[in-house]
Structures are given as C-alpha cells and as structure tokens.
Amino acid sequence: MTEIALQDPLAFPVSPRNRVKRKHERASYDREAVFAVLDAGFLCHVAYVLDGQPYCTPTIHWREGDVLYWHGSSASRMLRKLEGGTPVCLTVSHLDGLVLARTGFNHSANYRSAMCFGTAHLVNDPEEKAHALLGLVDRFYPGRAAELRPSNPQEIKATTVVSMVIEEASAKVRAAGVGDDEEDYAHPVWAGVIPVSMTIGEDQPCPRQLDGIEKPAGLAAYRSGRRLDDVLLEAQRLYEKAAQSD
C-alpha cells in the first residue's frame, strides 16, 4: 500500500508520521478520500505542543487545495513567537454509527476521520488574510460575504487565522455492519448498527431581524432535517466553482 501511495500523484506521501498503524485496511492516503472527510466537517481538532505539553483545541477549519485554514486558536500566542511555524496535527472526525456486536470485542463504531500533518503559520499578509476571511464566510455560506456589512480594519486585525500546507495525511473510514466471529452468530443477543448523523434543526431567526428580510437562496441548503455533512460538501463545491470562475 505504501509503495502504491508514494507513486500516486493524487495521494499524499506516506511516512512513519501518517502511516496508519491500527486497522490499516480502513486507511487511505488519497487526496480525494482525505478531502471528503475534511470538507464534510465544520469542527476540527488541532494538536500542538507548547513546552512539551500537548494541547487539543477544537476550532473551525476550511480548505483551499492542499492548504488548511483555521480560526483563532490558543496556539496563536505561541505562533507569534515562532516565525518558522510549529508542527501540528489537524483532525476531522465524523461519527456515523454505533456498532453493537455479540461480544464486547467486536463492538465498534462507524466513522470517517482524517489526520493532516503540517507546519502552522499565522496568516499575516493583508491580502492573504482578506482572502482567508472571505473564505471563512463564503466557504460555508455561499455568496454571503457580499451581503454582510464589510469587515473594518480593527475586525480584520482582531481575527486570528492560522494556515498550513498539508504535508502528509491519512483518512480512515469504517462503514459496515456487525462483524462477529462465525461461531458467535448463534449467541442470542440483539446485534446491529444504530446510525447517527449531525442533523440540521429549525432556523432560529434573530429576534431583531428587519421586517421583510428572508433567508437568502445561498442558505437554502441549510434546512431542517438535512445532514450537515452533505450541506457542507455541497457548499465546498460551490466555493471551488466560484473561485474557478473568478
């Protein structure tokens, strides 16, 4: 698997850092597989090290090609001091189901996860920062940035954006039913998958909404009952399409 991945121009390189150790049959190093997990998620978790202590911080991430951006992080204090950047691991995970087998050992979960490795930098360049802050809105809410009151210089300054080029990455997916040992299927206990998904609820419009303001077409996909991961994937495709036509 390693050799194939290394030769595949659409795959991330594989090293001891990103090679999947447990259940490697569930792993992939393809960009397409990694991006599908990243783009379906709103929250990520970023691991970084400060004085030997690891930190795991949840935040909002978005992606442009092989570049990941994320929103203001406790790491920013450290990053200001580290001009060369700092190594991080950014992980996005989706829980898709609880897998109840006939013995404890075969209990599992259905999930999709992606771990990305790279060097985090503060986005300081004004042009790159302005572009990133546009992405932070439009990547999630198609066309919304143009409808907002534009950001002022103080707001731009007060928003921390961190970025990294994905140097290595892996995706891991379990999407299957119960896998019991052959002799255990005769054991008389209920077994099955209980699916779960991140689901959108009913809008809660701002109580101070101006009269006559309707939810715009760009937000139509965010409607009650839909899966958030599906909507986020669609929004990412729209964002990429808009970038191409610019």
Place this chain on the structure above:
Amino acid sequence: MTEIALQDPLAFPVSPRNRVKRKHERASYDREAVFAVLDAGFLCHVAYVLDGQPYCTPTIHWREGDVLYWHGSSASRMLRKLEGGTPVCLTVSHLDGLVLARTGFNHSANYRSAMCFGTAHLVNDPEEKAHALLGLVDRFYPGRAAELRPSNPQEIKATTVVSMVIEEASAKVRAAGVGDDEEDYAHPVWAGVIPVSMTIGEDQPCPRQLDGIEKPAGLAAYRSGRRLDDVLLEAQRLYEKAAQSD
C-alpha cells in the same frame, strides 16, 4: 475567576495549562460543567507528542469519577515504552449551532467543549482492565455486558485501554443567539442561528439476527429521532447508579 476556582472543592485547579485564554467568559473549571460535556460525547480527540511531533487521534472515551478511559490508540505503541506515562490532552466537543451574524466578525458557533489534561497510562492490571472493558460496554449500553458472549483472554489481551486521572480541565460553552454590534442590526441581511445536533437514525439490525430476538430494554433510549448526547448522559447516570448499588 482563578482564585474562586482554586478554592472550590468541586472545581479543577487552574494553571497556565488549562486557563482559557480566548473568550474566557465562556469558561468553567467546575467538575459538573466538565463532566456534562465529557459524558454527552461518544468520540473524543486525544493529543499526544512523539519525538516532538503532535498527534490528534479520535477514539471512544468513558469516565469513572475523575478517571478517563479511552480505547486502543496509536499512542499505545509509545506507551508500552513509557512506564511513567505520557502527557496528553483529551478534548470532547459538541457542535450545537451555526451563528450567522450581520458582519463576518460576529459569525460564530454554538458549542460545548471540554479539555482535560493528565498523564496517560496503559491499563495493564488484569482486574482494572476487566473492570474497564465492562465499562466500555455498559457505560454506553446499560446492562449489555451480561448479555454478550463473555470476552476470552485473547480478546482482553488484544484490546488496548488507556487511562488518565484528570489533573486539570476546563469547559467552554457558547449557547446564545446572534450578537451583533448595535449599529449593525439595521443592516439588511438575514441573521440567526441554525441549530444542529447529533441525531439517532433507524436501527439497522444485523441481517443474521436469530429469530425472535428483540432489542433489549437497556437499548430502548437509542431510538430514531433522539439526540445522541441526551441518551449518552442518561446512560452515564444509569452506569453510575449501577456502580453505587454494587
């Protein structure tokens, strides 16, 4: 806030490691607040360091008092070598809503998160491991361990359980509507909260289910349309009650 937290016997101590730096008005160091976030989640993310490189691994966690357990991790290879344990940060996050304001700067998310710091150890003691593996099933699925084909010694050996005492922790919660600047409420754009929740779907029973086997009473809470976080909190309470009556 720090002094109050340090004097409160129900709060975790506060140090530079767990003191919340950004939006500290959303923070709490109380056990009750931290446990409420931990116990409502199935997935956690664990950050650890190996040769200066941070890793962020998703896994399943559960809790007994101030002790966190989690399931086999890539860190286990490292832990075998580190008898004194290794520092980790275990984080659980729930996304509760997308907050769309009238300017990019005031866009936000509703969420609950808990970051826990401690020293991770492999659970090797046979009695502690047997107890932990029981918890891994019964904490999520009340009474299920007794219904399963019992684990055999090979299965117990092949399951890695990691534990840590929570030395320090913080919880952070945003549960609010749109917070725009006063002068921006007149800006004519839709604003509001789009709530999201992890929702349970329809059971997918194992196709090889024996005739006449029904879903047991202990799994009744896992029914389509319910929020997973609510069900997990109920299951944790049942698990704690069962432990008290033992």
